[in-house]
Amino acid sequence: xxxxxxxxESMFGNTERVARAVAMGLAxxxxxxxxxxxxxxxxxxxxxxxxxGGPTHAFGMSRPSTRVTAGQQGAxxxxxxxxxxxEWLDMLGEPTAHRPAxxxxxxxxxxxxxxxxxxRSAARRLRHAGLPVVVPPMSFWVRGTGGxxxxxxxxxxxxxxxxxxxxxxxxx
Numbered sequence: 001x002x003x004x005x006x007x008x009e010s011m012f013g014n015t016e017r018v019a020r021a022v023a024m025g026l027a028x029x030x031x032x033x034x035x036x037x038x039x040x041x042x043x044x045x046x047x048x049x050x051x052x053g054g055p056t057h058a059f060g061m062s063r064p065s066t067r068v069t070a071g072q073q074g075a076x077x078x079x080x081x082x083x084x085x086x087e088w089l090d091m092l093g094e095p096t097a098h099r100p101a102x103x104x105x106x107x108x109x110x111x112x113x114x115x116x117x118x119x120r121s122a123a124r125r126l127r128h129a130g131l132p133v134v135v136p137p138m139s140f141w142v143r144g145t146g147g148x149x150x151x152x153x154x155x156x157x158x159x160x161x162x163x164x165x166x167x168x169x170x171x172x
Contacts, residue, residue: 003032003046004168005032005050005051005100006034006035007085008034009055011067012055014107015053015055015106019034020034021154021157021158021161022053025157025160025161026049026051026161029162030048037087037088039083041088049100049103049164050102051103051104051161052088052103052104052126053105053107053119054107054119055070055108056107056118056139057069058116060116060117061118073145073146085118089125089126089129090125092125101131101133101134102123102133103137104120104137105138106118106122108140109145110141117139119137119138120137135163
């Protein structure tokens with residue numbers, strides 16, 4: 001059976017909601033494990049797809065300084081402290097014999113002229129680690145720094161998860 005691992009970082013809960021919706025879409029077709037970034041999270045040889053997601057901070061993936069700022073803006077110390085998606089991807093290191101398909105998503109503010117995407121940065125790191133990125137990075141939109149998600153984004157995330165499952169089934 002095809003298996004997926006969804007790894008996410010979330011400050012205000014919006015990226016977690018998207019990750020859960022993506023996992024629900026995937027789960028219609030394949031087995032899914034959903035985990036928050038942290039030490040010790042690795043993917044086993046039976047994982048066929050790794051989906052990563054995080055909030056866009058300062059034009060890319062969060063850093064320790066942007067997580068501190070998020071904490072000061074109300075994210076809470078538990079969400080804003082510790083390692084994030086950037087650090088987790090850095091721990092992947094060099095390519096291994098097992099190279100699951102990958103995909104990346106982010107949450108970001110939908111405002112004209114605001115550049116940057118954590119998903120694009122994550123996809124670059126995945127490719128650098130020798131992992132195939134099977135779909136273009138995807139963004140899901142929030143109203144402001146703390147959210148909420150714009151209407152319809154959770155449904156769009158679930159649909160994206162369904163399509164990812166179909167893509168992996170075709171690639172496998």
